[in-house]
Each structure stands twice: as structure tokens, then as C-alpha cells.
Amino acid sequence: MATLKELAKKNELFSGGHRLCTGCGIPPIVRLILRSANAPVVATTATGCLEVGTTIYPYTAWRIPWIHSAFENAAATISGIETAYRAFKKKGKIPKEKDIKFVAFGGDGGTYDIGLQALSGALERGHNFLYVCYDNGAYMNTGIQRSGATPFGAATTTSPAGDIILGKQEVRKDLTRIVVAHNVPYAAQASPHNWADLSKKAEKALKTNGPTFLNIISPCPLGWYSKPEESIEAAKVAVDTCYWPLYEVENGVLKINYKPKQKRPIGDWLKMQGRFKHLLKPENQALLDKLQGCIDAEWERLLSLDGKVI
């Protein structure tokens, strides 16, 4: 695995000057992944913040070949590119020794929801690519609407905290588990605050033959109503509260990569974000308890599977 020094020395493939927000979790995630690849990368991005923020014509932040075609089809688009690569290799139009890595980026809306079918199809077909979901927990690009990844209780513009209904009423979808159910060779959850873990996972995923998946929590000051300067800290607290466990499933074996010495209460994470303000009121303790209960149950489940073939 590359050291921080080595990573820092690598070419910057994702240039500054893009228009993603201050404190956005996406740029550090993308930069680290591109730095972790030890071969040229071709990428696609689903419609969303990353796409809109990096390629306003005539500018582009991408110093690698890159394509955006639509919202729900990043996995299908990368399937086509990767297949063309194999066709050209077979016909000798690309030299045998040339190795190219294929990466699809999508937000949670483009991955958990509208892009799930395309993702499932591409995973099942076994294309050689890495899918990266930057999960900021809502449709942030269109103005913070709830997605299948939005945490229980969070206020969004389509699940507002009203007088009767207090934020999102449903528990979030466990996408990583859905991906694992495709029996892919490698899938993991990661966080930008833990660069070493994230970089190692990206390197591992890109080295693996077959479809691989990284689900990465991505703080969004705009949608989380959090302080931009606290984004990386917010990602850390998400992991320390076990809201976002860091684990990987490699060839069917689950491994928890980080176990907090002391698991922090979910309130510590919620209080950093305005979207959960209503959950912290004494009269809504039951909702807070429900969220804590979900997190505890999932963490226990993971602990029971740690080191095992799942």
C-alpha cells in the first residue's frame, strides 16, 4: 500500500478549479481513488454533483478520459467502455501490455435508487470495473430530496420535519449488502476521514479482476446543514458512532476494518447536522431511540459476521 507521501507525489488527475462546494466530501474521495490506481483510469459519472461540478463546458476537472451520459446508467455506460476495451484487446488494437482501469462514480440517488438496476446488471455480468458510490444521503444536486440512502429521521426537502411527520419515516436501504449478494469479489464501505483505509480499499478493488464496489460516506454541508470545516470530522463521527461501519467483503469473507474503542452515541453525529435538529428534542426521544436501535442492530450483525464467510 502506498504511503501518504507516495500518494501525494502522484500526478493530480482531478484538477482544482471545479465547482463543488466548500466542505464537500466528493473531491477528496475522487482524488484519493485516482491516486490509488496504478494504471491509467477511464471514468464515468452518473448525473449529479460530481458531474455538474466538474465539467461545465468548456472546462473540465478531469485529466483522464471521462464520460457522463445520464443519471441511472453509470454502470451500463462503464460496461460498454470496458467491453470495447476487451474487444480492442482481442483484435490487437490495444497493446497486450496496456492495462486500463474502469471506474464508475455515482451518488446515492444515482446508485441506491435510479441506477440500481443498471448496477445490478453490470455486477451480474461480471465486467471488470470499480463502482464508487459517494453516499451523502440525499439528492443533494437537485436540492436535498430524500433518497433510499437518507437516514431515518433526517429532514430533506421531500421529507421535511413537519408538525405531524418528522423527517424521513423509513429506514435506509443497505446497498452494500445488496451488492454483496451479487457475490462480487470485493465490496467495501469506506470514509474520506480514514485516507489510509480508503486508499487501500481502492487499490485492492482496482487490482481485483471482476466487478468491485466501494460505498463511501460523503459529507455534504449543504444537505446536512453542517459546518464545511467539520466535514471530515463529521465523517469520522459517522464511523465512530457505527452509523457508517468500515468493513469489506473479500471473496465472501467479511472483515470489519475498524472497531471503535468506545462506540459513540448517534446523538454525537446528529448534533453536528441541522437535518436532525428535531430528533434531539426531548419529546422526540422515541425517534432517536429507534435510530440508535437500528444502528446497534446492524453493528451487532456485522460483529457476528466478522471474519466469517457470509
Add this chain to the structure above:
Amino acid sequence: MAITMTKGQVGLTGNTAVAYAMKQINPDVCAAYPITPSTQIVEEFSGYVADGAVDTEFITVESEHSAMSACIGASAAGARVMTATSSQGLALMWEMLYIASGMRLPIILTNVNRALSSPINIHCDHSDSMGARDSGWIQLYSETVQEAYDNLFQAVRIAENEKVMLPVMVCLDGFITSHAIENMSLLDDAEVRQFIGEYKALHSLLDTDNPVTYGAMTLPDTYIEFKRQQSDAIARAKDVVSEIGKDFGNRFGREYGLMEKYMLDDADVAIVILSSAAGTTKVAVDELRKKGKKVGILRPRLFRPFPFKEVADALKGVKAVACLDRVDSMSGFGGPLFNEVRSSLYESEKRPKIASRIFGLGGRDYKVKDAVGVFEELLKIAETGKVEVLTKYITM
């Protein structure tokens, strides 16, 4: 079906002929999903892949949306790319059709025409491809199995022409052409290879030394310029279609123009109609000509870009015209072909009378007597100078 003979007359269905054309084209990538009545194309082509008869990488996608998305990815990577679909499949691709043409990707799609739901129906009409007529794809409509087969090779050349760089949709009628056996002749592989040549993309995503960004976001300061360039490109396609149709004729003896005129030069009245129904109409023309009636047919082969000048010119001596659409645009004012033809004629000094007739939806038979009925009505219009019913449904 294994086809071993590549010269002389053979009897093939439209689907088998298209699959065989795809085999001869030997594209780099094919991404497709099964749907009636085009399924057979995908099945037979996957047989060629399984037998190693082609070098193509075949992606068995999980939907037509992903089929076109994968085609877009592969085409942007510089591959020669083909797919096939029908009806709901084309409808599910809708979003991606616009993206393929907007990115100027020379993808070839065979659309076996079938009605759109609801109510669900698997038989022929043109509601699928006509709904996509403004998606920026070049559209060729084929009358016969032979023409569908020949169109596929020409489509490759048209799409990849540097003046054009646009996707092409080759349409043939579901079941009527896709499943009926017709006599036709095949080209041999060497002739095909020579005709289509090698494809070298101008910009490939796989050229990692020269990275390109595809699909950037445009704001009101640039979007319209992109669309203007696209519009100019599809307008240029018209001459390219003519040139390639001529070249095809010179090489293989079957020349194709923008449209086919049948007994039109001295005709008093004419039916304008697309695809296989033109064949039925030709029988009606022959019958009526025997009785001394001056009737004829104009069959546009190219619908997008619409050859409006050539259509107006072809109909200039005619007194009355009926446009027969195998689709209703639900505009309350006739079908798409009617709208295009009528609009094309507006600048003409001596405009013929013109009527819209919707026929054959959902596979309803269009018979010689239906065509005769329309011609008789037209002859009356020519005589009286009056169109009593401007738009109506027939074959009911």
C-alpha cells in the same frame, strides 16, 4: 439458422437477414435485449458470437435502457457498435437516443417496427420509431428483406461519415418483413468489408494519453451552438445517404435513393407511404393502371432527415395526394408523414390536394382493396378539387 451460401438468391426472413448482415459487419461491440419481434436478431447474432463466427463482444444487458447506455459507452470508446430492438424497447431507450445523437456517436440500431402499449400489441405499426423521429437519429425505412439487409451496410457508412457522425436507425416492419421469408441475394464477406471499411473514431475514451471529456454540462451560453451543429450534421446526411446509395448500386447493382417513385412521373394522384405497405400499394397501382387510371406511389426511404425539397419536387405534377401513416401522432391533425409531406409542399406553386389516412395500427391488415379505395377517393378529389375528409382512419 445457419447460412452458408453467400451468393445468389436465398430465401430469408427479415430478422435472419439483419442478423446475417450484422455478422458480416462484425462490429466490435453489440449490446442488446430481447423483445418481440426483433428477438430473433439478437438470438441469431448471439449464435454467431458463440460459434466464433464474429469477433464481437456481446453484452447481454438487463434492459434496453442499458443496451443503449452500453452502446454509448462502447461507441465513445471508439468501437463500431450495433443493437436491435422494437416498440417498448425503443421507448425505454428514449432518453439515451437523444444522448447518442447529441454526442455524435455513429451507433447502428435495427428497429423492427411494432405498436406501442397501451393496449399492448406485438404487431406492426410505426408508433415506436415515429415517436423517436425527433431524437436526432437518421431513419431509414425498408420495404423488403433485401432492402433491410442492404440498408444495414449503408447505415454503417452513413453514420461514420465524418460530415455526419450520427446514429442511424434502420426500420423494417414487424412480422410482415421480420418474420416473412423473401427471396433476396446476399453479398459476400469480402464485398462487405470493402464497402464498410475500417472504423477509426476521432476521439476515443481508451486513448488514455489524450484524455477527452464526453458529456460535459452546457449552460445557455453554449447549448444552442451544439444543437445547431447537430442540426447541420443531420441536414448534411441527406447528400451522404444519396452518395452511399449510389455507390452501393455501382458495386452491387441495387441502387438506393432518398425515395422510391413508382409510376409517379405521369400520375394524377399518389399515395405516399413507408415500408412494406408500399408493396401492397404497388399491386393496387398495377391493377388501376390496367384500367387506365393514372396512379402512383412515393415511398420515402429516408425519413430523417426528411428530404422535403425532393418530396415536393416528386409530387409537383400530382393533383391529389394521400399520406398513409401506420401511426397516429395524436395531434388531431393526421400522422407524421402527412405533416412532413404537407409542410414540404407549402412552398410549391401548384400544391396538390392532400389528405391523411391512418392505417394498419397494431398489425391490422392493409390490403390491396384498401389501397384501391384510397386511390378511388383521390381520383374523385382530383376531379372535384375538394377534400371532403382531411384526416381519417382506414382499414377498420
